[in-house]
Amino acid sequence: MSNIPSNLKYTAEHEWVIKESDDVIRVGISDFAQSELGDIVYVEVETVGDHIEKDEIFGAVEAVKTTSDLFMPMSGEVIEFNPTLDESEGDDPAIINEDPYEKGWIIKIKISDPSQWDELLDAEAYGELIG
Numbered sequence: 407m408s409n410i411p412s413n414l415k416y417t418a419e420h421e422w423v424i425k426e427s428d429d430v431i432r433v434g435i436s437d438f439a440q441s442e443l444g445d446i447v448y449v450e451v452e453t454v455g456d457h458i459e460k461d462e463i464f465g466a467v468e469a470v471k472t473t474s475d476l477f478m479p480m481s482g483e484v485i486e487f488n489p490t491l492d493e494s495e496g497d498d499p500a501i502i503n504e505d506p507y508e509k510g511w512i513i514k515i516k517i518s519d520p521s522q523w524d525e526l527l528d529a530e531a532y533g534e535l536i537g
Contacts, residue, residue, distance in 0.1 A: 408438035410533050411507055415526035418535060419461075419477045422507065423526055426514065433479055434511040435467065438536045440503050443469035449491045449499045451476070451513055453484045460522055464513065467502070479526060482517040 414422045420439035423431050440446065451465035458464050458478045465476040488511050491499045502510035517523075527535065 408436065408441065408533075408536060409507070410437070410529045412529040414507070415479075415523070415528065416532035416535075417477065417479045417526060420536075421477060421479050423479045425523075429517055429520070430485070431480060431482075431515050431517055432511045433513050433515060434506055435476070435502060436532070436536075437506050439474075440506045440510075443467060443474060444471040445469055446499050446502045449502070449512060451484070451487045454487050454513075455484065457481075457483045457518070460519070460525075467499075467512075476512065478515070480515060480517045480522040481519045482515040484513050485516050486514040488512055 414424050416422050420436045422434050422436050426432050446467055446469050448468040453464045460478050460481045462478050463475045464478050464484055467474050490497050490501055490509055
């Protein structure tokens with residue numbers, strides 16, 4: 407059974423979202439997604455500073471089993487990549503497997519269309535989606 411915190415919003419592509427302020431959100435992948443991927447070995451995000459539209463790819467997660475694209479939950483500018491995930495800094499991207507909702511967040515976005523918040527799934531709808 408996946409952990410689906412009720413204080414977060416979700417996408418059908420298995421990203422989670424939380425508001426840090428009125429115009430900044432933090433994004434990661436859900437517990438379900440990390441368990442399906444398996445041991446995460448690399449996170450690629452080369453879009454910091456770029457404005458990306460909702461549902462476009464902002465990066466990728468590489469696991470032992472597969473690689474999966476990461477999709478923007480809301481349109482906006484990628485303003486930060488979690489330094490804990492940066493292997494070149496000696497850190498460990500596998501923190502996503504251990505703590506996907508806190509230490510394992512992936513990016514922060516300065517959103518450009520706050521109305522897109524209402525299009526995200528709540529915990530109950532996401533739970534139904536993943537069964």
